[in-house]
Amino acid sequence: MKRIVTLVVQNRSGVLNRVTGLMHKRQFNIESISVGRTEQEGISKMTFVVDVEDHRKMEQLTKQLNKQIDVIKVTDLSDKAVVARELAMIKIVANPGTRNEIQGIIEPFRASVIDVSKDSLSVQVTGKPDKIEALIDLLRPYGIKDIARTGLTAFSRGHQPQAAELTQYSLLK
Amino acid sequence: MKLDMKPAGTAPATKTGADVLVDALVEQQVDTIFGYPGGAVLPIYDALYRSEADFQHILTRHEQGAIHAAEGYARVKRKTGVVLATSGPGATNLITGIADAMMDSLPLVVLTGQVATTVTGTDAFQEADVMGITTPITKHNYQVQSAYELPKIIKEAFHIASTGRPGPVVVDIPKDISANPCFDTDESPFHLPGYQPTINPNPLQIKKLAEAVKQAKKPLVLTGAGVLHGGATDVLLDIINEYRIPVTSTLLGLGAFPADHEMFLGMAGMHGTYTSNMAITDCDLLINVGARFDDRLTGNLEHFAKNAVVAHIDIDPAEIGKNVPTHIPVVSDSGAALKELKRQLKEGPDHQAWLDELKQSSKDYPLWYNTPKEGMVAQWAIKEIHEKTKGDPIVTTDVGQHQMWAAQFFHFRRPDRWVTSGGLGTMGFGFPAAVGCQLAEPEERVIALVGDGGFQMTLQELSVVQERNLPVKIVILNNQALGMVRQWQEEFYEERYSESIVGCQPDFVKLADSYGIQGYKFETREEFESQIGELMNNDQPVLIDARVIQQENVFPMVPPGRGINDMVGVKP
Missing domain, CATH: 3.40.50.970 (Thiamin diphosphate (ThDP)-binding fold, Pyr/PP domains)
Incomplete structure (x- = not known):
């Protein structure tokens, strides 16, 4: 099962290595990572999507992460209402004949064109991973030259619904 | 300096x-x-x-x-x-x-x-x-x-x-x-927001544990090294004396509870006593104090403590539930947790039948070894050293057969006497560790029980013994083989002794002599018996090359992959 874990960490050299090394040692598979600074000086936030077998493995992962001295807080967001986003840039084969057609495809995804050249077109799209996957699928027939994805980043919603209404918010179920 | x-x-x-x-x-x-x-x-x-x-x-x-x-x-x-x-x-x-x-x-x-x-x-x-x-x-x-x-x-x-x-x-x-010169230093106090160990137990969890103790018909305590780190040995002894709960131990927990106490069942695990392993299998309450349920203790997890409510006291929350599902988790320093348990325990279990059963089992299935007509076995030699030193020295070991025999036959009555490489299982650990022990405790008797294989990995530290005239006693239990490897090859690889018989080795007596240390080679029980007491108790560094029988194996044993209730070599 896929889980979203966020870590609040001390922004020190080697901290990412520490965390990914731990996951490697304990045999957790990382689907994506995103890291960035937070509003606090010296504090960074990491968002991981990991693939784990069961809840016991997941508990072990959060406990092991918590043991790291540079890790201040570990949150498993998977069972919470979250806002999660990923950014992707996609470079597609395009000529004057297909440009308009592509424009029509990306519009409902609220993606935007960020670069145009003689024989290619680059678009930028933000959203949940499944939305990005859907757009990639639609663009594939034109010929994809390159893709760059940031990986998921997430935090919990301001209002946490009760357990009964949770499923509709949940991202990875 | x-x-x-x-x-x-x-x-x-x-x-x-x-x-x-x-x-x-x-x-x-x-x-x-x-x-x-x-x-x-x-x-x-x-x-x-x-x-x-x-x-x-x-x-x-x-x-x-x-x-x-x-x-x-x-x-x-x-x-x-x-x-x-x-x-x-x-x-x-x-x-x-x-x-x-x-x-x-x-x-x-x-x-x-x-x-x-x-x-x-x-x-x-x-x-x-x-x-x-x-x-x-x-x-x-x-x-x-x-x-x-x-x-x-x-x-x-x-x-x-x-x-x-x-x-x-x-x-x-x-x-x-x-x-480089340093003109300014940061003398401010440190702050580690990501490191706040939980020292004191949640009293409600201890309440649950106290209740479980009262209800139990077949309670058992498992001691790990956490008992020693938490300074919990005295309070543990108080609790056991009062409520008469049987105690078993991991390898590293030896000494946390006196081995000569009537409630002590011996070590559990792969080479533990039969009674300890059956007690874990049959108990209805297992109180783990500061052990991490290592695979050498648990054997196949499917068969481990199947009938038990498992309580686990550990200062490291990541150890709780890692290998064995836990019903009563207590994240705490072991000393603090046991003090709180002692305070809350008002009534012990009603478990005389269980005590009788274990007593009978201990009597029926004692640890055993062969006594050959000629030559000596390592178990006997260890027992002899134990007796001649009144069981109170600091003992260090490497890993392997001699380590298991020391764990079985050296009965530690006090904490911090037993220094062994448990988790990593490092050959060459015992002798340099003994040097460190002797420097830490100059007045104590320190004995390095090592194998001929392990000793040859770090014997250069004889120089330190010589230089500082440290009265470390080195006893090489020399079977001219990598004993545990040899044993597994005998048991599980149809006696194909691949690279485990090492007949070519230095003359250890001459080696000792070259470092200015008295060396002795004993090949018979008579030689060993007559001199070991004096040599272990004098104030000089001593090296003993004790020739022991190569074919002797560590028993009883849980074969790899089996449950700990499934032991071989329980009886001669």
């Missing part, structure tokens, strides 16, 4: 980073450093030379010897061991010891030199990525970025190493930082 041949050197006017480091070590009340010099730590060794502080540096003859000695020191003194080595090969020679200390939760601060910051990352002479290499095998590690932060890092390192679940902390110090 007090040196006899110290010339009247002139100290530089300003302090260097290395001086700041030495001051920080003095502040931590370090009295012994185990180390080996080299290029990148020249400034630190110079500062040690110039220092007036009253602590000793022990020059081992290999960095691995230094760190195992520091582990032995830390184990018996319950104080953080300090190791100092140079960059590159100096640091990589420490890796086995760092991993060993991590697995067995020993508090160490390991100082390594590093190439100067100006050349870091250029594959400079004697450069190794010590941070990268040690991250997975340390509790924490630091690379010092400026001398300004050195005092604070040292404070943090000692704090992290010695509190919570203890472990090794590496501090990597680039040469320019230790060599």
Whole structure:
């Protein structure tokens, strides 16, 4: 099962290595990572999507992460209402004949064109991973030259619904 | 450092980073450093030379010897061991010891030199990525970025190493930082928001545990090294004396509870007593105090404590529920948890039938060994040493057959007498660890029970014994084989003894002699019996080459992959 874990960490050299090394040692598979600074000086936030077998493995992962001295807080967001986003840039084969057609495809995804050249077109799209996957699928027939994805980043919603209404918010179920 | 041949050197006017480091070590009340010099730590060794502080540096003859000695020191003194080595090969020679200390939760601060910051990352002479290499095998590690932060890092390192679940902390110090003058240091108190170990138990969890004890018909306590780290031995003894709960132990927990107590069943696990393993299998309440349910203890998890409510007291929350599902988790220091349990326990279990059953089992299935017509077996030799030393010396071992036999036949009555490499299972650990133990406890009798294989991995430390005339007793249980490997090849590989019979070895008596140490070779029980008492109890270093029978195996045994209730070799 896929889980979203966020870590609040001390922004020190080697901290990412520490965390990914731990996951490697304990045999957790990382689907994506995103890291960035937070509003606090010296504090960074990491968002991981990991693939784990069961809840016991997941508990072990959060406990092991918590043991790291540079890790201040570990949150498993998977069972919470979250806002999660990923950014992707996609470079597609395009000529004057297909440009308009592509424009029509990306519009409902609220993606935007960020670069145009003689024989290619680059678009930028933000959203949940499944939305990005859907757009990639639609663009594939034109010929994809390159893709760059940031990986998921997430935090919990301001209002946490009760357990009964949770499923509709949940991202990875 | 007090040196006899110290010339009247002139100290530089300003302090260097290395001086700041030495001051920080003095502040931590370090009295012994185990180390080996080299290029990148020249400034630190110079500062040690110039220092007036009253602590000793022990020059081992290999960095691995230094760190195992520091582990032995830390184990018996319950104080953080300090190791100092140079960059590159100096640091990589420490890796086995760092991993060993991590697995067995020993508090160490390991100082390594590093190439100067100006050349870091250029594959400079004697450069190794010590941070990268040690991250997975340390509790924490630091690379010092400026001398300004050195005092604070040292404070943090000692704090992290010695509190919570203890472990090794590496501090990597680039040469320019230790060599250059330092005009300002950060003396502010440290703050570690990501490190706040839970020391005191949740009283409600203890209430549940007390209730479970009252309800139990077949209760059992399992002691791990956490009992020793938490200083919980006395309160444990009080509880057991009052409520008469049987006790078993892990390898590293030996000594946490007196082995001659009527409630003690012996060690559990792969080579534990039959009664201990059956007690774990049949008990209805298993109280694990500070053990981590290692695979050598549990055997196949499917058969482990199937009928039991499992309570687990551990200072490391990650150990609870890691291997065995736990009904009553208690995250706490073992001493604090047991004190609270003692306070809350008003009524013990009603379990006379269980006690009778275990007593009968202990009587029916004692540990046993062969007594050949000629020659001696290692178990007998260990028992003999135990008796002639009244069972009270500090004993260190390597890993393997002799380690298991020592665990079975040496009955530790007091804590901190037993120093062995449990988790990592390091050959060559025992002898240098004994050197560290002797330096930590000069008045105590220290015996290194080692195999001929393990001893040959770190025997260069005989120099330290010679140099300091340490009265360490080295007993080589010499079967001219890698005994445990040989045993597994006999049992599971149809007697194909691949590279495990090692007949070619030095004359250990002459070897001892070359270091100025008395050496003896015993081949018969009569020789051994008549001299061992005197040799173990005199005040000289002694090396004994005890020739033991090669074919003897460690029994009883849980074959790999089986449950601990499924033992072979339970009876002769």
